[in-house]
Amino acid sequence: DVKVTQSSRYLVKRTGEKVFLECVQDMDHENMFWYRQDPGLGLRLIYFSYDVKMKEKGDIPEGYSVSREKKERFSLILESASTNQTSMYLCASTPASGGLIQPQHFGDGTRLSIL
Amino acid sequence: KQEVTQIPAALSVPEGENLVLNCSFTDSAIYNLQWFRQDPGKGLTSLLLIQSSQREQTSGRLNASLDKSSGRSTLYIAASQPGDSATYLCARMDSSYKLIFGSGTRLLVRP
Numbered sequence: 001d002v003k004v005t006q007s008s009r010y011l012v013k014r015t016g017e018k019v020f021l022e023c024v025q026d027m028d029h030e031n032m033f034w035y036r037q038d039p040g041l042g043l044r045l046i047y048f049s050y051d052v053k054m055k056e057k058g059d060i061p062e063g064y065s066v067s068r069e070k071k072e073r074f075s076l077i078l079e080s081a082s083t084n085q086t087s088m089y090l091c092a093s094t095p096a097s098g099g100l101i102q103p104q105h106f107g108d109g110t111r112l113s114i115l
Numbered sequence: 116k117q118e119v120t121q122i123p124a125a126l127s128v129p130e131g132e133n134l135v136l137n138c139s140f141t142d143s144a145i146y147n148l149q150w151f152r153q154d155p156g157k158g159l160t161s162l163l164l165i166q167s168s169q170r171e172q173t174s175g176r177l178n179a180s181l182d183k184s185s186g187r188s189t190l191y192i193a194a195s196q197p198g199d200s201a202t203y204l205c206a207r208m209d210s211s212y213k214l215i216f217g218s219g220t221r222l223l224v225r226p
Contacts, residue, residue: 004158031212043204043216050212058213090158094212103149103161104214111156 003027006091006107014115019078021110023091030096032074033104034058034066037088049074050096081114088112119207121217128195129225136190136220138205143183149214150179150190151204159204163190195224 007022025032033048035058045058047066055066063085067075074093078085088111092104120139128134138148147166151159163172163179165188171180178191188205202221206214 033214040218042218043206043214045213048213056211092159101147101164101166103151103164104159105161106151106158108158109156 004091004093004105004107006089006110008110009108010111010113012113012115013078013081015081015083017078017081019081019112019114021076021078021089021091021112023074023076023107024072025074025093025105026072027093027095027105028071029093029105030071031094032068033092033094034064034074034076035090035092036060037090037109043090046076083114086112086114119205119215119217121203121205121220123220124218125221125223127223127225130195130197132195132224134192134195134222136192136203136205136222138188138190138217140186140188140207140215142207142209143186144209145183145207146210147208148179148181148188149206149208150177150188151206153202153204153219155201162203192222195222197224197226200224 003026005024034046035043037043049055049068065077090109091107094104118141122137149164150162165172165181176193181188202219204219206216
């Protein structure tokens, strides 16, 4: 079974802090994704990556950056956290080969609160 | 803009009832349609994936159908159980592996 692990289930940070959210997958998947989920807005794609060192902007990249130094790890960075970034953050992965016929596998999410 | 709509937003049914969740999308050029389940405070669990060339997929008491021409997918749950209570999300995938999600249907199955 694919395992996608997000380093923290709950995180509380202060406005202006630099925040790192980590995601690791154990199935050698090329594609990795970061979403945020908010009531009434659903899941929205922040950034995604097709391979190491590669990154693509999703629908709402403003205020975020990402890092993919190793294939198994995809980090989401909040450069200067703001209260409107309080949300549930979800990481997902899928293989490049067969990625159109295999589902995305999700981690359990990180609930981030910015005070 | 590509949109995915799920109706109803919430549903409450007695245990044992068969039910249908609806998903509609605006762009018929999809690569696949995925159904997920989300329990409160948790991530998403994949239930079924229907490729664009397929009409339906089945897993146990779940059956999902896809009609690209009308832009619709349905998730049928047979003989519902309290353990089926969760939020059900559908999502369409485009050629760049990006998923566009609906807002979900929150299901409560009453004992």
